[in-house]
Amino acid sequence: MQDLYKKFKDYGKVKLNEPLAKHTTFKIGGPASFFVTVTETEKLVELLKLLDGKGIDYFIHGGGSNTLASDAGFVGVVIDVKTRNTEVQEDVFIADAGCVTVAVAQKSMAAGLTGFEWGVGVPGTIGGAVRGNAGAMGGDMKKDILKKVDVYIDGEVVEMTNEECEFGYRESAFKNNGGVILRAYLQLKKAEPDAQLMKKALEHLQYRSSTQPQGFASSGCIFKNSDFKIQNAECLDTLREFDA
Numbered sequence: 124m125q126d127l128y129k130k131f132k133d134y135g136k137v138k139l140n141e142p143l144a145k146h147t148t149f150k151i152g153g154p155a156s157f158f159v160t161v162t163e164t165e166k167l168v169e170l171l172k173l174l175d176g177k178g179i180d181y182f183i184h185g186g187g188s189n190t191l192a193s194d195a196g197f198v199g200v201v202i203d204v205k206t207r208n209t210e211v212q213e214d215v216f217i218a219d220a221g222c223v224t225v226a227v228a229q230k231s232m233a234a235g236l237t238g239f240e241w242g243v244g245v246p247g248t249i250g251g252a253v254r255g256n257a258g259a260m261g262g263d264m265k266k267d268i269l270k271k272v273d274v275y276i277d278g279e280v281v282e283m284t285n286e287e288c289e290f291g292y293r294e295s296a297f298k299n300n301g302g303v304i305l306r307a308y309l310q311l312k313k314a315e316p317d318a319q320l321m322k323k324a325l326e327h328l329q330y331r332s333s334t335q336p337q338g339f340a341s342s343g344c345i346f347k348n349s350d351f352k353i354q355n356a357e358c359l360d361t362l363r364e365f366d367a
């Protein structure tokens with residue numbers, strides 16, 4: 124245990140038996156044997172390679188806003204991804220996986236780019252948002268936004284295009300392939316000078332706070348939106364058959 128503790132310190136700040144309840148919006152979760160906070164992508168990749176090489180179990184922690192951790196905790200390493208570099212290249216906003224989604228939305232607007240205004244209402248990190256194809260107010264990571272991602276997968280760092288991410292409604296290939304998202308490239312558009320992006324974003328936020336309870340321990344969206352119209356129609360047909 125002490126040897127591993129010393130080893131993990133090469134990659135970031137290490138906490139032993141860290142309660143996961145402190146890191147999830149549910150405020151639930153027992154202790155993680157090791158909780159390693161990593162702030163550089165290169166260190167993150169090195170740590171992943173080390174853990175894979177030694178066969179040590181790990182779990183990627185972003186913002187903890189879509190994680191239900193067991194009271195029994197996690198035996199292994201929870202990697203707390205806090206890589207937070209950003210860069211703007213023309214109309215592409217590049218964000219490390221640990222960037223806070225809300226901050227990326229704000230920074231993209233401040234850079235005069237439009238397309239990610241909906242991100243101001245989504246808690247958590249960009250890595251978590253890509254993995255879950257997060258979305259709000261009619262937008263999501265898949266739609267026109269995500270150009271490509273850098274991913275650690277099977278011991279290598281590779282680039283994956285939007286199509287290769289196999290996005291669906293709150294779904295992506297990363298839920299099955301174990302890939303760790305390192306960096307996202309958001310393809311946005313240059314906004315008109317009078318676009319009032321921040322005003323639109325504030326309207327999104329006001330709508331959310333008027334329709335959702337605030338200030339409680341929460342996991343946000345537990346349920347997926349469903350096409351009730353179709354379900355109701357099918358249900359009515361069944362009832363009519365039953366009645367006939």
Ligand SMILES: Cc1cc2nc3c(=O)[nH]c(=O)nc-3n(C[C@H](O)[C@H](O)[C@H](O)COP(=O)(O)OP(=O)(O)OC[C@H]3O[C@@H](n4cnc5c(N)ncnc54)[C@H](O)[C@@H]3O)c2cc1C
Nearest residue numbers: 185186187188189190247248250251252257258304342343
């Ligand atoms: C109040 C509230 C409101 C919410 N509103 C919305 C909403 O409007 N729309 C929406 O889509 N969601 C919403 N959510 C859910 C949540 O915010 C999103 O799913 C968010 O994108 C999760 O990001 P995270 O960093 O917190 O993920 P975490 O909870 O840290 O992780 C979730 C999963 O992703 C994995 N993961 C995290 N980072 C990476 C990475 N870099 N590479 C690979 N896997 C990774 C984790 O291992 C875990 O399996 C809401 C949640 C709350 C609490």
